[in-house]
Amino acid sequence: MKEKILSIAQRAKSASRETANLSTKIKNDALIEMARYIQDKKDLLLKANEKDINYARENGLSSAIIDRLTLTTSRIDAMAEGLREVALLPDPVGEVTRMWRRPNNLQIGKIRVPIGVIGIIYESRPNVTVDAAGLCLKSGNAVILRGGSEAINSNIAIADILISTGNSVGIPHGSIQLIDSTDRSIVNEMLKMDSLIDLIIPRGGHSLIRNVVENSTIPVIKHDKGLCHVYVDSEADLEMAERIAFNAKVQRPGVCNAMETLLVHKESAEIFLPNMLKRFKEAGVEIRGCPKTREIFPDIKSATEKDWETEYLDLILSVRVVDNIDEAINHITRYGSMLAEAIITSNYNKAWRFLKEVDAASVYVNASTRFTDGNQFGLGAEIGISTQKLHCRGPMGLEELTSIKYIIFGDGQIRE
Amino acid sequence: MKEKILSIAQRAKSASRETANLSTKIKNDALIEMARYIQDKKDLLLKANEKDINYARENGLSSAIIDRLTLTTSRIDAMAEGLREVALLPDPVGEVTRMWRRPNNLQIGKIRVPIGVIGIIYESRPNVTVDAAGLCLKSGNAVILRGGSEAINSNIAIADILISTGNSVGIPHGSIQLIDSTDRSIVNEMLKMDSLIDLIIPRGGHSLIRNVVENSTIPVIKHDKGLCHVYVDSEADLEMAERIAFNAKVQRPGVCNAMETLLVHKESAEIFLPNMLKRFKEAGVEIRGCPKTREIFPDIKSATEKDWETEYLDLILSVRVVDNIDEAINHITRYGSMLAEAIITSNYNKAWRFLKEVDAASVYVNASTRFTDGNQFGLGAEIGISTQKLHCRGPMGLEELTSIKYIIFGDGQIRE
Numbered sequence: 001m002k003e004k005i006l007s008i009a010q011r012a013k014s015a016s017r018e019t020a021n022l023s024t025k026i027k028n029d030a031l032i033e034m035a036r037y038i039q040d041k042k043d044l045l046l047k048a049n050e051k052d053i054n055y056a057r058e059n060g061l062s063s064a065i066i067d068r069l070t071l072t073t074s075r076i077d078a079m080a081e082g083l084r085e086v087a088l089l090p091d092p093v094g095e096v097t098r099m100w101r102r103p104n105n106l107q108i109g110k111i112r113v114p115i116g117v118i119g120i121i122y123e124s125r126p127n128v129t130v131d132a133a134g135l136c137l138k139s140g141n142a143v144i145l146r147g148g149s150e151a152i153n154s155n156i157a158i159a160d161i162l163i164s165t166g167n168s169v170g171i172p173h174g175s176i177q178l179i180d181s182t183d184r185s186i187v188n189e190m191l192k193m194d195s196l197i198d199l200i201i202p203r204g205g206h207s208l209i210r211n212v213v214e215n216s217t218i219p220v221i222k223h224d225k226g227l228c229h230v231y232v233d234s235e236a237d238l239e240m241a242e243r244i245a246f247n248a249k250v251q252r253p254g255v256c257n258a259m260e261t262l263l264v265h266k267e268s269a270e271i272f273l274p275n276m277l278k279r280f281k282e283a284g285v286e287i288r289g290c291p292k293t294r295e296i297f298p299d300i301k302s303a304t305e306k307d308w309e310t311e312y313l314d315l316i317l318s319v320r321v322v323d324n325i326d327e328a329i330n331h332i333t334r335y336g337s338m339l340a341e342a343i344i345t346s347n348y349n350k351a352w353r354f355l356k357e358v359d360a361a362s363v364y365v366n367a368s369t370r371f372t373d374g375n376q377f378g379l380g381a382e383i384g385i386s387t388q389k390l391h392c393r394g395p396m397g398l399e400e401l402t403s404i405k406y407i408i409f410g411d412g413q414i415r416e
Numbered sequence: 417m418k419e420k421i422l423s424i425a426q427r428a429k430s431a432s433r434e435t436a437n438l439s440t441k442i443k444n445d446a447l448i449e450m451a452r453y454i455q456d457k458k459d460l461l462l463k464a465n466e467k468d469i470n471y472a473r474e475n476g477l478s479s480a481i482i483d484r485l486t487l488t489t490s491r492i493d494a495m496a497e498g499l500r501e502v503a504l505l506p507d508p509v510g511e512v513t514r515m516w517r518r519p520n521n522l523q524i525g526k527i528r529v530p531i532g533v534i535g536i537i538y539e540s541r542p543n544v545t546v547d548a549a550g551l552c553l554k555s556g557n558a559v560i561l562r563g564g565s566e567a568i569n570s571n572i573a574i575a576d577i578l579i580s581t582g583n584s585v586g587i588p589h590g591s592i593q594l595i596d597s598t599d600r601s602i603v604n605e606m607l608k609m610d611s612l613i614d615l616i617i618p619r620g621g622h623s624l625i626r627n628v629v630e631n632s633t634i635p636v637i638k639h640d641k642g643l644c645h646v647y648v649d650s651e652a653d654l655e656m657a658e659r660i661a662f663n664a665k666v667q668r669p670g671v672c673n674a675m676e677t678l679l680v681h682k683e684s685a686e687i688f689l690p691n692m693l694k695r696f697k698e699a700g701v702e703i704r705g706c707p708k709t710r711e712i713f714p715d716i717k718s719a720t721e722k723d724w725e726t727e728y729l730d731l732i733l734s735v736r737v738v739d740n741i742d743e744a745i746n747h748i749t750r751y752g753s754m755l756a757e758a759i760i761t762s763n764y765n766k767a768w769r770f771l772k773e774v775d776a777a778s779v780y781v782n783a784s785t786r787f788t789d790g791n792q793f794g795l796g797a798e799i800g801i802s803t804q805k806l807h808c809r810g811p812m813g814l815e816e817l818t819s820i821k822y823i824i825f826g827d828g829q830i831r832e
Contacts, residue, residue, distance in 0.1 A: 116805060244829075367830075
């Protein structure tokens with residue numbers, strides 16, 4: 001196992017130099033060719049996917065996992081479309097973000113360069129194989145893909161298409177590789193190869209991410225949980241507040257930027273909550289409230305400490321009435337996962353204070369937390385959402401898959 | 417020990433929120449006050465330092481370590497001056513680096529915010545205590561300082577002044593803390609506190625850095641070794657090449673951006689090397705050459721594989737004659753630490769190729785590698801030089817001690 005992953009990592013490292021210097025045209029042409037072959041080989045992909053689904057059924061995997069695992073004609077079309085969209089995005093490699101002249105006439109610039117070799121460790125959804133390969137290629141990185149064992153047949157079939165198509169149009173061998181073994185020890189070997197791999201991106205459940213963070217000697221960018229709040233202030237437009245809170249909870253409850261806890265200023269609570277919670281109830285949302293919430297809207301469960309800490313990813317909502325904005329910010333600071341947080345207010349000072357003091361990847365005034373997404377932010381496709389502060393934070397697109405280097409133009413300068 | 421470091425980390429975390437929102441004026445006033453007290457309490461600092469020096473002598477520490485450890489009046493003045501310079505630098509916190517409008521009228525901005533809590537693990541030189549505390553304060557971060565045991569008395573004395581002066585002018589308790597125990601286990605406990613500490617910066621020898629990288633669950637920015645090359649092309653101005661190569665090796669050989677290996681194109685070697693190597697010899701540089709170098713300049717040792725891999729940090733130089741720029745780039749890619757690399761050429765295509773293909777933090781055309789330094793680049797003071805690709809690369813100043821967050825201004829937008 002160790003030899004296997006070592007040779008994959010070495011191949012990636014040696015391919016990374018050439019990948020970094022590919023022209024934009026070659027990369028774009030390859031992405032478009034890959035998209036075409038993904039659609040052309042649809043039957044082959046569906047067949048491989050069927051094996052995974054059958055295996056999942058036989059082994060009693062949950063219907064949620066089976067759903068994420070399943071490929072359909074329209075999902076395959078969407079994967080191909082994703083590659084075409086990446087081809088349309090501007091190439092980040094080679095962009096000089098700043099250039100300045102020093103008193104000694106040295107001209108110094110910062111230029112975007114690929115990171116090098118990126119390892120992606122993910123679960124279930126086979127479309128990640130396509131998205132990650134496409135984004136890494138466009139940003140000039142070599143990629144090592146390690147999907148979940150439950151999707152191994154689908155991932156192998158997809159990777160075969162991407163790799164053979166890529167190689168046929170000038171993408172170096174080793175630029176895109178998939179680990180085709182489901183042996184778990186291989187991941188832990190990979191996480192120690194810091195001289196060959198530059199970055200690990202884990203995408204998946206909490207235990208996958210903890211394992212990576214605890215064992216990796218390679219820098220990690222993690223996409224951890226999202227426990228988001230909407231705070232309805234005393235000076236909020238309550239119609240707007242209702243529209244936003246409803247959207248943040250109900251539009252797609254299973255994703256990381258959905259609201260899990262609604263915080264309401266005590267002066268707004270009596271007017272706001274009865275309608276709002278009635279509407280949630282009608283939409284099938286189970287509500288768990290603090291004592292004050294239950295006074296106003298009795299027929300609901302009591303929220304416990306555990307509720308404030310839980311990312312439901314489901315039609316369940318915790319509700320808490322707070323005395324003021326301080327209590328709201330303190331609650332968010334204590335329980336929030338710092339992914340997306342919103343205030344609804346028409347007071348300038350409170351809006352500004354919330355923006356400054358809430359230390360989340362994205363902080364909203366008068367809009368739904370659901371916008372925390374690379375596409376919605378206008379960054380193009382995203383490879384994940386960073387929930388850490390180093391390297392990048394929030395939606396992670398092509399730019400975030402690059403590093404920089406300094407280039408220095410001299411005419412004989414030496415240091416005195 | 418675990419309780420001790422846990423309570424330090426918790427205090428830092430809770431101070432970090434207030435530190436992040438300090439006004440620029442309070443931070444600058446505190447830095448200037450700290451500078452004043454560092455100079456006022458000079459005698460106290462020299463006395464504490466004497467204890468460390470005596471202990472080092474008694475325990476037979478090397479003269480290099482004792483030199484780095486030693487405080488003098490002028491070194492104390494330089495530490496104070498460093499704080500005053502940091503006070504003069506622009507405050508990075510709150511800078512909106514970009515702002516754009518989406519089709520739905522959401523206005524989205526990226527704003528610089530402090531990272532949070534930063535742990536700095538370093539060796540010997542007590543001035544790091546002052547520099548690191550000053551830079552972390554100015555960038556709005558709480559800092560936990562962990563200096564080397566050999567400098568413990570000096571570091572405690574310095575930290576006492578910084579902390580008491582800071583607190584007296586409005587810097588929150590817990591913003592600056594020094595671990596006053598030399599117990600080694602405390603570092604490994606600290607490296608696991610990823611819910612309280614946001615970043616670890618190790619500064620020191622290779623074994624210190626390896627220990628941090630291998631044991632930390634907190635993101636690390638490492639300042640590892642520098643094995644830098646100067647490549648003299650066939651089309652170089654050989655006078656300029658001599659001036660630059662001499663500067664890169666001799667001006668300060670003990671630092672990471674000094675040249676360790678000189679690569680010379682075979683067409684330049686016979687004219688260039690005799691004078692160049694004679695000059696190095698006269699300056700006391702020991703030369704180790706490849707076979708071709710020894711043909712041209714006999715009286716020198718033979719360079720071994722180990723020489724190409726060694727960061728001498730001393731008046732020793734490896735010299736290799738190469739057939740062409742490819743061989744030069746391949747040598748650098750194989751042996752370089754990718755900190756600072758230079759080409760001396762008057763050929764446009766080769767200059768551009770070297771800039772593109774050499775994957776180092778800083779790549780030079782016709783200038784000395786010795787400029788790789790925050791001050792020389794015009795970034796102000798630096799907390800180190802990142803030798804990794806994630807988060808930042810090369811000299812690391814105030815901007816690199818910040819993260820970003822997205823701020824989103826809406827007027828009721830929901831996601832469809």
